[in-house]
Each structure stands twice: as structure tokens, then as C-alpha cells.
Amino acid sequence: xxxxxxxxxxxxxxxxxxxxxxxxxxxxxxxxxxxxxxxxxxxxxxxxxxxxxxxxxxxxxxxxxxxxxxxxxxxxxxxxxxxxxxxxxxxxxxxxxxxxxxxxxxxxxxxxxxxxxxxxxxxxxxxxxxxxxxxxxxxxxxxxxxxxxxxxxxxxxxxxxxxxxxxxxxxxxxxxxxxxxxxxxxxxxxxxxxxxxxxxxxxxxxxxxxxxxxxxxxxxxxxxxxxxxxxxxxxxxxxxxxxxxxxxxxxxxxxx
Amino acid sequence: xxxxxxxxxxxxxxxxxxxxxxxxxxxxxxxxxxxxxxxxxxxxxxxxxxxxxxxxxxxxxxxxxxxxxxxxxxxxxxxxxxxxxxxxxxxxxxxxxxxxxxxxxxxxxxxxxxxxxxxxxxxxxxxxxxxxxxxxxxxxxxxxxxxxxxxxxxxxxxxxxxxxxxxxxxxxxxxxxxxxxxxxxxxxxxxxxxxxxxxxxxxxxxxxxxxxxxxxxxxxxxxxxxxxxxxxxxxxxxxxxxxxxxxxxxxxxxxxx
Numbered sequence: 001x002x003x004x005x006x007x008x009x010x011x012x013x014x015x016x017x018x019x020x021x022x023x024x025x026x027x028x029x030x031x032x033x034x035x036x037x038x039x040x041x042x043x044x045x046x047x048x049x050x051x052x053x054x055x056x057x058x059x060x061x062x063x064x065x066x067x068x069x070x071x072x073x074x075x076x077x078x079x080x081x082x083x084x085x086x087x088x089x090x091x092x093x094x095x096x097x098x099x100x101x102x103x104x105x106x107x108x109x110x111x112x113x114x115x116x117x118x119x120x121x122x123x124x125x126x127x128x129x130x131x132x133x134x135x136x137x138x139x140x141x142x143x144x145x146x147x148x149x150x151x152x153x154x155x156x157x158x159x160x161x162x163x164x165x166x167x168x169x170x171x172x173x174x175x176x177x178x179x180x181x182x183x184x185x186x187x188x189x190x191x192x193x194x195x196x197x198x199x200x201x202x203x204x205x206x207x208x209x210x211x212x213x214x215x216x217x218x219x220x221x222x223x224x225x226x227x228x229x230x231x232x233x234x235x236x237x238x239x240x241x242x243x244x245x246x247x248x249x250x251x252x253x254x255x256x
Numbered sequence: 257x258x259x260x261x262x263x264x265x266x267x268x269x270x271x272x273x274x275x276x277x278x279x280x281x282x283x284x285x286x287x288x289x290x291x292x293x294x295x296x297x298x299x300x301x302x303x304x305x306x307x308x309x310x311x312x313x314x315x316x317x318x319x320x321x322x323x324x325x326x327x328x329x330x331x332x333x334x335x336x337x338x339x340x341x342x343x344x345x346x347x348x349x350x351x352x353x354x355x356x357x358x359x360x361x362x363x364x365x366x367x368x369x370x371x372x373x374x375x376x377x378x379x380x381x382x383x384x385x386x387x388x389x390x391x392x393x394x395x396x397x398x399x400x401x402x403x404x405x406x407x408x409x410x411x412x413x414x415x416x417x418x419x420x421x422x423x424x425x426x427x428x429x430x431x432x433x434x435x436x437x438x439x440x441x442x443x444x445x446x447x448x449x450x451x452x453x454x455x456x457x458x459x460x461x462x463x464x465x466x467x468x469x470x471x472x473x474x475x476x477x478x479x480x481x482x483x484x485x486x487x488x489x490x491x492x493x494x495x496x497x498x499x500x501x502x503x504x505x506x507x508x509x510x511x512x513x
Contacts, residue, residue, distance in 0.1 A: 051408070054412050055411075055412075056408050056411055056412065075411075075412060075414055076414050078413070078414065080412055082408075082409065082412045084405040084408070084409065085405070086403070086405050088403070088405045088406045088409050090406075090423070090424070090427070091504040092427050092503075092504040101413070101423070102413050104423075105410070105413045105414070105415045105419055105423070106413070106414065130504055131504075132504060
């Protein structure tokens with residue numbers, strides 16, 4: 001069971017002479033096996049929060065627990081899968097070799113078969129292809145397969161489909177939900193899209209900027225598995241509106 | 257590339273060369289060229305008599321150029337590693353490279369004659385100095401050719417220093433290294449030649465001087481053509497190796513799909 005607990009976390013970066021505070025007083029818990037979406041304006045520190053969980057850098061104050069230990073121990077025992085905004089594939093390796101990379105680095109046998117993972121993300125037949133031969137969407141599928149190679153307990157995604165067109169993106173989201181359900185990982189998704197956040201997540205965490213703070217936590221009580229027709233549902237729309245109001249606040253009010 | 261494709265890409269430049277040589281031959285026969293410019297056939301005619309001589313001197317030059325090039329590559333690798341492993345070391349090291357590159361070799365060579373005297377050591381040193389800067393620049397740029405997300409990926413995967421170097425930094429740097437190696441190879445030959453002019457007994461630089469002093473114009477030209485051939489050959493050999501090794505398309509570490 002891997003719960004992510006963030007308490008009293010703030011993060012500042014030194015920027016030339018001054019200091020910039022990216023996050024302040026963050027207090028959230030992501031339940032084990034849940035899917036959480038982080039949404040907020042640019043500069044609200046949602047990517048920073050994701051990187052704190054992945055131990056890319058430590059928090060300035062506060063503490064983070066990933067399962068039974070700190071983010072560093074979770075990272076060192078290969079419990080974290082990370083999908084970046086860019087595919088970040090190694091162009092000199094083919095698809096399967098890219099998927100196998102985390103196991104190679106960890107010097108352990110892949111916890112999931114790279115060829116089977118390639119099939120899971122819908123790239124059967126492309127095992128030997130080089131990244132430069134794939135479309136952007138296919139490259140990002142490889143990145144997802146790679147993140148799952150060591151069967152991570154935590155799956156962190158930083159706008160993984162941000163560069164894709166709306167249609168591909170919708171399709172990838174459906175597949176991502178299927179893959180996540182099957183993996184049982186605790187997932188955190190950073191996104192800019194309100195409908196994506198509501199469609200994917202059990203909980204939408206709305207952040208505000210300067211410095212990044214949690215402005216609202218909205219739990220999305222919609223049935224799973226989620227299908228596209230859910231987006232026509234009135235409940236779906238009301239959740240979208242809740243997120244929208246949390247993001248835009250007073251701007252949403254009808255002028256008197 | 258298919259054989260037919262290779263032919264298609266080689267044919268036009270080859271045709272231009274042949275046409276130019278034919279034009280020169282005709283111009284010489286018509287008496288339009290001065291005595292200092294021989295006909296191509298005159299240059300070819302001296303090859304049999306000069307062959308052993310040419311091989312002897314070319315061998316000397318090649319050896320010095322190769323050793324200098326190799327030494328420069330090692331120095332570039334060591335300094336580039338130092339530049340990138342210590343905070344703030346990159347600028348002074350690159351500045352040093354620029355400084356070395358800015359001093360004209362022809363002015364530097366006599367100083368080195370005084371310091372280390374005539375002989376192989378001199379030719380190798382000058383060859384190394386003349387090919388050093390592009391190698392240093394290429395190595396530094398190559399080692400920096402990874403993007404932030406990919407470095408973060410290796411961090412999240414808990415890769416150690418050696419794995420980062422072997423699995424990421426070295427392959428990412430190869431396109432830059434090969435570009436630098438292609439530029440530097442003819443420079444190493446040029447440096448050797450300049451050093452040999454300072455008074456060598458063996459080497460194409462020496463051969464060209466002997467021919468010049470005995471006013472043997474075709475041999476001077478033969479030497480020049482040989483040097484061009486060696487430079488182009490070195491470049492071509494590295495380009496061939498590059499095509500074999502860097503076979504993953506135009507992009508470096510993939511950013512956007």
C-alpha cells in the first residue's frame with residue numbers, strides 16, 4: 001500500500017539574487033491506489049510538487065512520505081515511475097530497449113516484460129522501431145511503458161499528453177486509465193485541462209499561484225470504468241464547473 | 257545508399273573535377289599557363305620516379321599528425337571532463353582553448369623549436385595544438401547535449417554517475433564529437449606541415465621544400481595534391497565511421513515528437 005502524504009511542504013528556489021517561492025504550506029494526502037489530478041495556472045508549482053514526490057529535489061520545509069519511507073528511499077528502491085512532458089526517449093535505442101532502460105539501470109530483471117508492456121500501450125509490432133520513426137503520441141506511449149517497467153507503486157505524470165492533439169489525447173487518456181487500473185499504482189497527473197482532470201481523477205487538487213497553494217480539493221464521485229459518454233453526464237459538467245469556479249473564483253460570478 | 261544512389265551522388269563533383277583537369281591540360285598545351293603551373297599530366301608523369309620518396313615523406317607526416325591528433329583528443333577529453341565536473345571551470349578552460357586557437361601557428365612554431373628542438377616531438381606538438389580547439393569545443397558541447405527532463409529521468413531511475421555517462425552523456429555527445437573530429441583531422445595535417453617547414457628531414461613539408469629549392473615544379477604540385485588527398489581521406493574516413501555509429505536520425509536526445 002502506497003499512500004503519499006505531504007505535510008507542511010514549501011519549496012523555494014534561489015533565482016539570481018532573490019528567492020522565488022514555488023510552493024507554500026502544502027498539506028495533502030493521496031490515498032493508496034488513487035488517481036489524483038493537479039490543476040492550476042502556470043507557475044502554481046504543480047510540476048514542482050510532482051518533482052518533490054519523485055525526489056528530484058528536496059522540499060525547503062515540511063515532509064513527504066511515500067508509503068513507509070521518504071521520497072529518496074522510494075526513488076532508490078525504484079518505486080516511482082515518472083512520465084515527463086517530453087517523451088525523453090533515447091534516440092539510439094529502439095522501443096523495447098527504451099522500455100527496458102529502467103531495469104538495466106536498476107540492474108534487476110524487468111518486473112514487467114518489456115515486450116508485453118509495449119503491447120499494453122498499443123505498440124505491438126513496433127518493438128524494433130527507433131523513436132524518430134514514431135509519432136509524438138506513439139513516443140509518449142513508449143514513455144508510459146518505460147515508466148511501468150519496474151511495476152512502480154507510484155506513477156507521476158507531468159502533462160504527459162500536453163503536446164498532443166485533442167483527439168489523440170482523449171484516446172490516450174482512456175488507455176491510461178485502463179493501464180493505471182491494471183497496475184494498481186497511486187497516480188498523480190499534472191494537467192492544464194479541466195475536463196481531463198475531472199475525467200481521470202478521483203480527486204482534483206486545484207492550486208493557486210504565487211506562491212503555489214492548495215485552493216480547493218474536489219473529490220469526483222463518478223463511477224469507474226469511465227467512458228467517453230460520461231462527458232455528456234450532467235454530474236460530469238457540474239464537477240467541471242466546480243473546478244472552474246475554484247480556478248477562476250470571483251471572475252466566474254455574474255456581474256450585477 | 258544503393259550503388260546507383262552512390263554513383264548519382266558522386267558523379268556530378270567527379271565530372272566537374274575531370275572537366276577542370278582537362279581544361280588545365282588544354283590551357284597548358286596552348287601555352288596559356290606560366291612555367292610554375294604544370295599540366296596535370298606532368299604531375300602524373302613524375303609519380304613513378306617519386307613514388308618511394310612520396311610514401312616515405314607522407315608516412316612521416318601521417319604519423320606525426322595522427323599522434324598529435326590523438327594527444328589533442330585525449331587532452332580535450334580530460335579538459336572537457338574537468339570543465340563540466342567543476343562549477344565555474346568551463347569558462348576559463350574554454351578561454352584557454354580560444355587563446356591557443358588565436359595564436360598563429362606559424363608564429364608559435366619557432367618558439368617551440370627553441371623549446372623542444374627539431375624532430376618528431378615538435379611536429380606532434382604543433383599538430384596537437386592546431387587540432388585541439390575544435391576537439392575541446394566539440395567535447396564540451398557534446399557532454400552538455402542532454403536536456404533537463406532526460407537528466408531528471410536518470411535521476412528518478414537512480415542511475416549512478418557511471419551509468420549516466422555510459423547510457424546518456426557519451427551517446428548524446430557522439431554527433432558533436434564526430435563533427436569536431438571531422439574539422440580537426442585536416443587541421444592536424446596542416447599543423448604537421450607547418451612544423452615540418454621549420455626544417456624537417458622527413459615529411460611532406462620537407463619534401464615540398466626540397467622540391468621548391470630545386471625548382472621541381474611538378475613535384476611541388478604532387479606534394480600539394482597528396483596533402484589534399486590525405487586531408488580529404490581523413491575527413492571521409494571519420495564521416496564514414498560517423499554514418500556507421502550515429503545512425504539514429506537527425507535529432508539528438510528526443511525532445512518534442
